[in-house]
Amino acid sequence: MKILITGGAGFIGSHLAEYFNENYEVFILDNLSTGHRSNVSFIDETHFIKNDITNKSLIQELINKEKFDIIIHLAAVVSVVETIDNPILSQKVNIDGTLNLLEANKQYNSNLKKFIFASSAAVYGNTELLPQKIESFIDPESPYAIEKYTGEQYTKLYNKLYGLPTTALRFFNIYGPRQDPSSPYSGVLSIMNSKFYHNESFTFFGDGKQTRDFVYIKDLVQAVSIVINCEESNGKIFNLGTGNQLSLLQMFEEFEKIYDKTIDYEFTEPRSGDIKYSYAQIEGLNKLGYNPKYSAQEGLKEYINYTNNA
Ligand SMILES: NC(=O)c1ccc[n+]([C@@H]2O[C@H](COP(=O)([O-])OP(=O)(O)OC[C@H]3O[C@@H](n4cnc5c(N)ncnc54)[C@H](O)[C@@H]3O)[C@@H](O)[C@H]2O)c1
Structure with a gap:
């Protein structure tokens, strides 16, 4: 089974790569803007693609060639401040980059079994209603939050319109x-x-x-490994916190x-x-068996x- 982790040389991606490397053939696509090659020194050069998710033709060729079973899409402009300073650039990565991946899978990868999108608790903004629930009012307070919300909605829509097996996870503080x-x-x-x-x-x-x-990284890995094997999670969005x-x-x-x-x-x-x-x-993930x-x-x-x- 082949798995592609975009942003795999970063903090969260490197832990997922380490975990899945035991049983999967792990590929990483990362432009090393905030990640480090040394985080994933266990991944050899043939499985490490130093490139950018905004490179549409590269994404198409890669997906068409490898026909990944699983894609975990983490690559993003992760700094809220950077998105406030330069929303046009960040939307290119956080929205267009996500669409590049979804579209390439729609066109070239009928083998896909799961596409996971890393969304964020930032989408809720400053809501006073706690705990934050998936159906809570969404009130993005930064381009970052708007871009994450757009990404997760596209991820969901690609399930509804084209049947892609997608799931979005709203990460809390990992x-x-x-x-x-x-x-x-x-x-x-x-x-x-x-x-x-x-x-x-x-x-x-x-x-x-x-x-x-605050979620310890190993609990995130547990949640992702459950979702990957769960068809029931297709077309859905879940909070990934501890409760x-x-x-x-x-x-x-x-x-x-x-x-x-x-x-x-x-x-x-x-x-x-x-x-x-x-x-x-976290009721949604709990029902799938997740237990921080x-x-x-x-x-x-x-x-x-x-x-x-x-
Ligand atoms: N850490 C958290 O608490 C948290 C909370 C909510 C959401 N998230 C999301 O989880 C994901 C991973 O975050 P992280 O904390 O590991 O951050 P990170 O900065 O360590 O990882 C992001 C990785 O993406 C790569 N990247 C950035 N832009 C790219 C591009 N255009 N093309 C290819 N690669 C690119 C970076 O080089 C880096 O390796 C992000 O999408 C982030 O928004 C993280």
Whole structure:
């Protein structure tokens, strides 16, 4: 069975590649804009395509040639700020790139068994109704959120109109090894971890009481592996969270316990557009057999252990 992971050299993609490499022939398509070749050194050159999902002819040729059984589409402009600065460029990648893949599969790949699209909890925006449900009001607050919403709707529509076996997953806050802490807009736990590791001061935007549904990467891998084998999920959209919310202050305390020390911290103005509270209703994936296994303590322990021994 052949599986293509777009954006496979990034944080989430590299974990999926590692997991599926056991039983599948894994191909990666990545332009290395935020990902790293070293994240997937176990993938040989013939299975690593350094290219861009906006390259329509390359996508057509690749899909036509390999006729993948499974496609996990993660490649995207992932920085919300970058999409605010340059929405025309980000829509080319996040919407047109997604359409390139869907269209090429429609035309050239009747062998396709599953196409997974990485959507985001960002589509909900600042809704006050919690937990966020698939049928909750959608209120995108950035080009990123609009592009993710458009991508997931196209993914769903290609099932309805053309029978493609597609599923979209709205990822909540995923964390784990290989998440890049280098930008101030990176996953907040990767920044917190880096500050603890280097004994530097951490800045809370706002009062630190904002909550998120933090998902350890291995729980995401579990969810994706369930969806891949589940025809029932075709044409559907699911939240991928844990169903629990924790505040940034609570996560900071967990870091203190695991590192057995504290670091300086300060509070500054909340960032505009940042949402206050967020957590997922995960009934949909639960019904398919998904059961998140990692508590915040367990996930963070494994993450910190890995990072500090890498
Ligand atoms: N990390 C999270 O908490 C989170 C939450 C919601 C949604 N997501 C989505 O999950 C997916 C993976 O995110 P991640 O956290 O692993 O980010 P990441 O930046 O580590 O991975 C993205 C990968 O896509 C590649 N890429 C970007 N543009 C490309 C293009 N035009 N052509 C080919 N490759 C390209 C990058 O080089 C990188 O390897 C993204 O679609 C992201 O929007 C992530």
